Amino acid sequence: MVQAGPVHCFMKKLFSFVKIFLYPLAPLYGGVVWLRNSLYDSGFFSSIRFSIPVITVGNLSVGGTGKTPHVEYLIKLLQYRFRVATMSRGYKRRTQGFLLADADTNALRIGDEPMQYHMKFPELTVSVAEERITGIPRLLQNRPGVEVVLLDDAYQHRSVKAGLNVLITDYSRPFYKDHILPIGTLREKRAAYKRADVIIVSKCPPDLDKATAEEIKKQIAPLPHQSVFFTAIKYEQPYDLFTGQPMSLAGLNTILVCCIARPEPLVTQLEGIAKDVHVLSYPDHHYFLNRDIEEIKDAYNNWDVSNKVIVTTEKDAARLVLHADKLKEWGVPIVILPISVGFLLNGGQEFDNIVMNYVEKEVAENNAFMNPEQPY
Numbered sequence: 001m002v003q004a005g006p007v008h009c010f011m012k013k014l015f016s017f018v019k020i021f022l023y024p025l026a027p028l029y030g031g032v033v034w035l036r037n038s039l040y041d042s043g044f045f046s047s048i049r050f051s052i053p054v055i056t057v058g059n060l061s062v063g064g065t066g067k068t069p070h071v072e073y074l075i076k077l078l079q080y081r082f083r084v085a086t087m088s089r090g091y092k093r094r095t096q097g098f099l100l101a102d103a104d105t106n107a108l109r110i111g112d113e114p115m116q117y118h119m120k121f122p123e124l125t126v127s128v129a130e131e132r133i134t135g136i137p138r139l140l141q142n143r144p145g146v147e148v149v150l151l152d153d154a155y156q157h158r159s160v161k162a163g164l165n166v167l168i169t170d171y172s173r174p175f176y177k178d179h180i181l182p183i184g185t186l187r188e189k190r191a192a193y194k195r196a197d198v199i200i201v202s203k204c205p206p207d208l209d210k211a212t213a214e215e216i217k218k219q220i221a222p223l224p225h226q227s228v229f230f231t232a233i234k235y236e237q238p239y240d241l242f243t244g245q246p247m248s249l250a251g252l253n254t255i256l257v258c259c260i261a262r263p264e265p266l267v268t269q270l271e272g273i274a275k276d277v278h279v280l281s282y283p284d285h286h287y288f289l290n291r292d293i294e295e296i297k298d299a300y301n302n303w304d305v306s307n308k309v310i311v312t313t314e315k316d317a318a319r320l321v322l323h324a325d326k327l328k329e330w331g332v333p334i335v336i337l338p339i340s341v342g343f344l345l346n347g348g349q350e351f352d353n354i355v356m357n358y359v360e361k362e363v364a365e366n367n368a369f370m371n372p373e374q375p376y
Contacts, residue, residue, distance in 0.1 A: 052148065
């Protein structure tokens, strides 16, 4: 059973209708983006390269490619050997400028995705800044021990020249079948994929075969320096929002509360585990209001079944905890269903090697420059 708020449904229909009249603007928008990229490519606009390794993870489309779990994959890969920091724009945060996450941080201050990183990786340096070219120096000034910076959703942020560009495209809507806004979802023209060093086709079927992967590679037409990988979403052990204790959803009636662009795969996953699934869907990155919390509470209380729990995603949990006092007082079990990514067709080791070789080389060169008399 799926329920979306009436305002959300109306806005989606309205946007579909209005988009027809926006079609003539696509060439204009594309021309502006092309001019901007040309000015960077020609050197008229300069890009700054920093002395420490910088990895950009981004996409050509707006939302929904699974970027966040790929950033988390990189955090897990690097954090035990290097001092890692993330830098995000902090989408929909209520603050401006450069900020570092601390003990008093919440999603309103830094955004939901950075807050998710902060909650999952307490030792990680999490930062936000609209302008990465000024944000990175601020970051290094405040955290001089940082050795690697992961730029989250910064593929179009060309003022910073990353040493490794990771481009993610959705299996169900790859960039080579998409169109520039507002006709499609692309932020820039398809040819922008050429700036990437690594291209990841995300959200693939777990049983993706080699022949299909090769056909996709053919459509992408990677350049000689580019590597293409395929990943699938993996659902991890659910856990209680407030205690962190592992939970099982088997045989339970679940109310899925989510604010994600495409909840269908998550619903399908839950339907294969839980007894029944009721969905409350809100717009992507939606900040829950008091009336939303009351709506969730009413949906729970009015569903006449036993053994029921509320399920949400890690990203949505980062915003739900803004109402922690009310939710705890309510006393209803709220379970987080986390996700991760797994590389398909034995591509994980090759991807890891590309990342580690780049970071190790950059860190060694930076250390040699900073400490010329110390042997490496």
